[in-house]
Amino acid sequence: MPKTFEPRDPDWEARCRAGFERQPICKTLGIELTRLEPGFCEMRLPFRADLTQQHGFFHAGMVSTLADNAGGYAGYTLMPAGSEVLAVEFKVNLMSPAKGEVMIARARVLKPGRTLTVTSVEISMLDGGVEKDCAIMQQTLFCQAPA
């Protein structure tokens, strides 16, 4: 189902990057926006020992935080100027422990809609320089149209 998309807002990139900058949580956790294309977003979270569970790996909540954020911005690239994006729901399957140096989330829009957008997000870990699948997310987004 990979696709190419035509943004409705010519200023989509600046709008998305500005939105990302306004999220205090991204600075707090250290989330980086590393790629942004129409219908696609990659974010990274370098390892931090203070964000781990009892085995020393990233907590599953960090997996879903990074994935939800990446999915939201993948969808937001295709939304109109003046809109806001909200997550309606998401579901994560955790396939391997989030072990390694950097967590990477790559989000793709599967279905952009006027009101609802569906994304798929692949989450992997760079572990010893090798990238390994870690989790997968399906997400629904809501586009709050400009008033």
Place this chain on the structure above:
Amino acid sequence: MPKTFEPRDPDWEARCRAGFERQPICKTLGIELTRLEPGFCEMRLPFRADLTQQHGFFHAGMVSTLADNAGGYAGYTLMPAGSEVLAVEFKVNLMSPAKGEVMIARARVLKPGRTLTVTSVEISMLDGGVEKDCAIMQQTLFCQAPA
């Protein structure tokens, strides 16, 4: 489907509380374990501006972090001595913005199994002293039996 459960491990409470203490992320974010019963767990996260999204509310990733953690410990109360708990998957529906002073997650075991446990987690916000529904989660846990 509310139920009462008989723990298999007489020392369930000390085991669960010790496990909770070993999670660095809980200290980092400020997650508190506020109730623990066989098959039930409540956790709270007091508001922090540095964990918010662009509108100043808790980020959806914090909702799933608190809910996943509470669900995991609800299930862990019923697991045998020497076991470990892992989240297999979870799904969150975000019903209202996570706005207010304290986020509360209440997790109940729906089905405890030898290998897999299913939980349901209700997430609410204390907002102006009034508690409001915020989100709901369905979660599957894996019990790693003692070697």
Place this chain on the structure above:
Amino acid sequence: MPKTFEPRDPDWEARCRAGFERQPICKTLGIELTRLEPGFCEMRLPFRADLTQQHGFFHAGMVSTLADNAGGYAGYTLMPAGSEVLAVEFKVNLMSPAKGEVMIARARVLKPGRTLTVTSVEISMLDGGVEKDCAIMQQTLFCQAPA
């Protein structure tokens, strides 16, 4: 989170029952609408050997068919006159084999919204006259407003 709801359409019951009658699949499978209240719906599916999987129990697809239908009508009771209801997504956790004489789905609205409604559906089996939990569903519905 159990609640009482005030329907927006005084004719909600007739509208919902008429909608149910227009679904060919319900007649084909034998689905019965056994309770309908504002924000609540119960449906039943008597056992049929030709709807089973390889072990002689109801197929998981039948669990989700019954649950999705019940959830849809629970939500539809609260929607305005002239609207249509569509499922956006649903997630099912299968807790026990769907073994027995009758499958029962009880759906409750957790959050009714102008556009999106969230429901929770409990699915059980009457087995030897005793009712046993079988599965649980979280579902999002879309309200297509009248033109």
Place this chain on the structure above:
Amino acid sequence: MPKTFEPRDPDWEARCRAGFERQPICKTLGIELTRLEPGFCEMRLPFRADLTQQHGFFHAGMVSTLADNAGGYAGYTLMPAGSEVLAVEFKVNLMSPAKGEVMIARARVLKPGRTLTVTSVEISMLDGGVEKDCAIMQQTLFCQAPA
């Protein structure tokens, strides 16, 4: 995440096809097993008016029935001789109405495990001879090992 997999059971294909034949529901609904490879399964369901909802399209329950079945057999190809496959949970996002002549589900294993297997299933509709995305599913399977 596309991958190639090495089946553990040299007789995987005959085992899976025999399992598929033992499901009464597939004959009842008209589900066809149209491709089977290690870690992959395609199933098809030709349109039938008696399996539709009120708008004359396939009911969402049929989407999940076909997708769950395809996912189950994709996972079963990689399970050992003598094992049984059970669905633990699945989540479906319905992206477009299931309108057309044939519904197609293509299921891929993302993560095969000794106990748990994760699959992703794409569901499309052949409509006027053109294939269109319809829905997507994430699913967890349980492998019941031989006694």
